[in-house]
Amino acid sequence: MTLAETQALFHEILTSAEPVAAERIEACFAGTPDHPASERVAIYANMYLWRLVDALRETFPQLVRYLGDERFAALAEDYLRRNPSDHHDVGQVGRRLAAFLREHPDPERPDLADLAELEWARHQVFFAPPAEPVGPDAFAGLDPASFSRTGLVLSPALRVLVLDHAAAPLWRSLEDGEPPDAPSPGASAVAVWRGGFDVFHTPLALDEAIALEGAASGDSLATICAAFTGREDPAAAAHAALGSWLAEGWITAVAQPRDVLAALDRRVARR
């Protein structure tokens, strides 16, 4: 057998849900009378799934808490059969788990997909590149007339999620070991970010999430503020939102929109 054929066979033994015929195994692999080749390759086949399930366990601790070890392992196995690892970092193997749960929703808890998306975002921001936030006076002296010519560069360790259910309360009750409330359907936004080495998340009003997503894609401050027009006092709401973004360290530069876009381009190029 060529090296390529050998590797294709071994890979099939590890990843296939159906057992590979013993003759094919015996033709390639050598064993001993008391420990035949088929038992020997089974050692690898058993470890293959467990290693990846373990990696998923680390990334989705609340999902494990909700489902329990056995149900989580069954879900992980289903997922991995269809979504094998395609990245050298085993920590990336859960990248499509939220999407998988959306396609195969749990009948009792359709919000598990949202919980998985939240946990994945927490995992991502933990490893995101560092960036220094601007100081508390970054907006000081900014003339409102220049708002249409000013944009924001947001921290690379910030994610804004718009989910189909409120996942933050579910995450909280699991974290606290409390029985979770029934799923609460409806669009729900969450910001996830890293401060120092710690990961945080907080629910966001939908208009604030839209404003943040706009800011992330290079909108001017004027457009960002316009997201709050539905509020009773839009100017006050925009002011409060920008103040809290600043306080949480989500803003890393206040700049001309074209500089914001250049910063975004650099960030995309680094990926």
Place this chain on the structure above:
Amino acid sequence: MTTSRLDLGHGIGLRTRHFAQFMAGRPPVDWVEAVTENFMAPGGRPISVLEKVRAEVPVVLHGVSLAIGSVDPIPERYLAALQAVVKRIEPALVSDHLCWGAHRGQYVHDLLPLPYTEESLAHVASRVHEVQERLGRQLLLENPSSYVAYRDSSMTEWEFLAELTRRSGCGILLDVNNVHVSAHNHGFDPQEYLRGIPVDRVGYFHLAGHSDKGKYLLDSHDHSVPAAVWELYRAALHRFGRVPSLVEWDEAIPPLDEVVAESRRAAAIETEVLAPAERRLAS
């Protein structure tokens, strides 16, 4: 290319469980080994910890995903990430495993053994060249623990490694525990293995624990170094002389002191084995 036998002393693997202690003070060991892929992300705690430790003791980067023996091309994404972390950390040595583990873009995240054939040898040697060219430095490859062999193999693992290092210039990271585990699983003589490895190619030793699964030994890294591995380590010191050692502990990781104690034991055994010979040389 000869293998630089650095005077690193005795180190341990850097693991998340001990991050807080590594941040709080100077590491209580001569050097540390870090699993390369766990430090490739540009931000977050792991890389910050590693940079802090790197300022204090030498660091060796030890990869698990290069898949040097896979027939897949080595992904540019991987090479670029490896190059970036090597540039950032400036490790004393860069190592990975003599194995394969990626197939058509899919990673199995395991260290799968290769058939030891002329075809594998030519393939791995050319891949070592590619990586060494890219990094501009020597790569060390570690002998894996294995549980199965191939009908097509035409040479032993030690013959393969010796010829590979001759052809490609790579160094050898000799895992003493893996020699013991594979010798048991395949029924060869571990002393013969040691005798087959060229003395001047060994850059450092790995020491670790394994578990007895009845029909085979599993390379589990889940407890202290067992007596049989310490015995083989003594034999290796007799053959290879003063070689840096690294204690690996990856499952059921104990408090830092316990891992450090294993590393001190490696140092003590080295002195015990080598001091008489070195005294003779000096007189």
